Amino acid sequence: MAGLDVRGLSVSLFTRGGVLPALSEVSLSVQPGRTLALVGESGCGKSMTALAIMRLLPEPPARIIAGKVMLGDTDLAALPERRMLGVRGKAVSMIFQDPMSSLNPVVPVGQQIMEVLRRHENLSGSAARTRAAELLTLVGIPDAEARLDEYPHRLSGGMCQRVMIAIAIACRPAVLVADEPTTALDVTVQAQILELLKRLQAETGMALLLITHDLGVVAEMADEVAVMYAGRVVEQGPVDAIFAAPLHPYTRGLLGATPSGGTAGRHTRLADIPGSVPSLAELPAGCAFAPRCKLAHAACTAQPPLKAEAPGHLAACFAALGVPAHAA
């Protein structure tokens, strides 16, 4: 099975007010059977990244202007839409934050599952129905056969998310993109859904790109973490390294950590950092985090490159990369 390898992905929003850099040179990779958590404050471009991978960006205004989305040897970013149709829901699937509104309210859930089977697996009528019932059982919905004819509004949020997952894994995708799959759910249900995702990943060996706000989820699920700020990946590395020794001041802020190391805990939500995310229209030159950064210095008016501090642990920060404050 192929993993996902995003290289230098840039997305711009072509708005009336000008061209906004929604994503700048985002690089990520997830290996089969592994989980990458994508974290960052609201508006930093996590969903945008996910949609760009799926080629589901709202066009206009958004457009991929550079970079590759490699799935094995195929660059999804360069695929014509017609061939991309064969990838979505088949090789790469996605689930969303709000499971209730993500299902069509006037179509029974069974049909919504069967639709993807018909589309990619060439299954017809009764075969698709049987398989749909199997899938519902697989995602932990009891009495699956009867549930097929249920409409989404009759199911709970957790059930709906299970249905969404059933749709997403129906064709055994190589990559599953999950955009805050548990944010809208009750705590107990959250744990069940995460458990389910883990189990399915273990069974199918799919790569999981998990977008979340919840450090508990990161600790529970992730092998690696990528931290985004203002449309860029500012730090990336193995989950243990990130928690134990965050390099980027932004990451430390998110973890509620002190610069001297050691984090506040793995079971909290992202900490609040003083100041607010700059709007895409008025990003400062150089490091976008500078206005909020206690370590900011003269060098930070340039764009810090994403560099490896330790093997596999990268950060984009002059301070973290050992440029001393008095250097410039």
Added chain:
Amino acid sequence: MAVATPGLFRRFARNRAALLGLVILVAVIALALAAPTLYPRNPLRIVGPAELWPLQDPRFPLGTDSIGRNIAAIIAHGARATLLIGLFASLTATLIGVTIGSVAAWFGGWVDELLMRFTEMFQVVPGLVFVLTIVSILGGTVQNITIAVGVVSWTGIARLTRAEFLTLRDREFVQACRAMGMPDWRIVLAEVLPNALPPVIVLSSLAVASAILFESAVSFLGLGDPQVASWGRLVGEGRTLIRSSWYISAVPGVAIMLMVLALNLIGDGLNDALNPKLRNR
């Protein structure tokens, strides 16, 4: 929060279609005002040869009708009737609608229930059938047509007013007025109504358009006042001559269409300008 907030016109004018509508409306109003000067004599008087096509004779730029009346004069004078009937019918509808809607919402309970049933009743009666019934029983005078059209056009306004009132009734500033001991009627007239009106105005402007369509249909059917120059009537009269002189029907129909078009565009523009939330639709 008065209706004429600054920038309202600017927002309105940004909508080019709405501006076009306004231009057409102003032109029609100008024509209506100028009609007595342009054509001081009775427009329904025979002034030339019959069935003269438009642009054939400079005296009759829009041609003459089946018996030799000046179509331009009928159009000019017809603009007066059209505008007046449209305006007053819409005013009637707005008055009824706002009254019923606000009373229903303000008092609630069985008053609300009763008035809403009453509104529903007028919703199920086919408008034109009702207008024709009135015309048939009470006669096709301008006043009767105006009132009948007003009476079939108010239900939407009543529902909207009611909805607006219901949301406004519980707002802080209304509560504050209550606490200050302001009498109900003053709260309604001075505080609630002005805030409820903007969306209602949109419906009222659209009601003018539909009133004009109603009036033209009644006149077209030959049930209006024969002494009054009317666009709809002229369309109807030209109908017998479509083989030779179809322009007689075409010209006044274009006038009706432009007028209604203008009012619809203005209504849409007002809607966008008054409800900025929906502007991007």
Added chain:
Amino acid sequence: MLRLLRRRLLQGVPLILGVIIMNFLLIQAAPGSFLDVMSAESQVSDPAMLEQLRVTYGMDQPVWLQLVKYIWSVARLDFGFSYRQNMPVLDVILASLPATLVLMLASLLIALLLGVTAGVVAAVKVNTIWDNLLSFLAVLFFAAPSFWLGIMLTVLFAVKLGWVPVGGMMSITASNQGIVATVLDVLHHLALPAMALGLFYAAVYARVMRAAMLEVLSLDFIRTARAKGLGRWRVVLAHGLRNALLPIVTLFGLQFGTVLGGSIVVETVFSWPGLGSLMLDSVSSRNYPVVLGVLVFSSIVVILVNIAVDLAYLRLDPRIRAR
């Protein structure tokens, strides 16, 4: 479902009662007695007969009793007697009804097909030349009076091109040519009036459909459908349309009365022998029983259609069904 049907029918009763009372008030408001007019129009001239009518209509009784009697007779579907046709009013109406229904259905079919298609295309191609063109056509037809449109269509397609007849419902020769030929003949006659009436509603539906479709296309489940790898049109038709049609269905019910009114005008343009022609004839000849009969009857039809629409809605939107 049945419970809802019963509830809605019961709710319709006071509405109909209201319409009947309004009708009655109209009769009372008429200048001079209803019978004076009828005698003046020489529909009834025999004084003895007039006297008998006065008793039948209860004109010699107190107003409230007249009202009760009137309600009672309408409740038994007795709308009175038309001297012009020499038939009970109900029979007169029922005789004209089929032609009107055919015209209305054809118009609504045209309106749905054209309007929904145009609205969907405009929404999918929003802010393109297609959208602009369709929206322009929609505002145009939204403003064109149907009677005028009918005349202009006649000038073009019947007079100039000669493709279709100028008016009427069937050719004189058609009745003895077998069922297929007759149907074709009626359709041939139906084309223009149905267009004249239908284009306005096509414009209405196009506007509503465009707005509804734009709204629906921005919803989350559309993104899900795309994430499944469905093509754009499949997403629009299989997932968007079902949802966006709901407001159209509501509108269909709300506007049924207007369509009925519109058909009155269009019928006169095309000499279509339906309720509209009947109404106009009765209005011109002050044949009050028929005029009032049409008013009550059409109101009842509108109420029934709206109940039907509610039931259809129930089938289309499972969320409502749950309540």
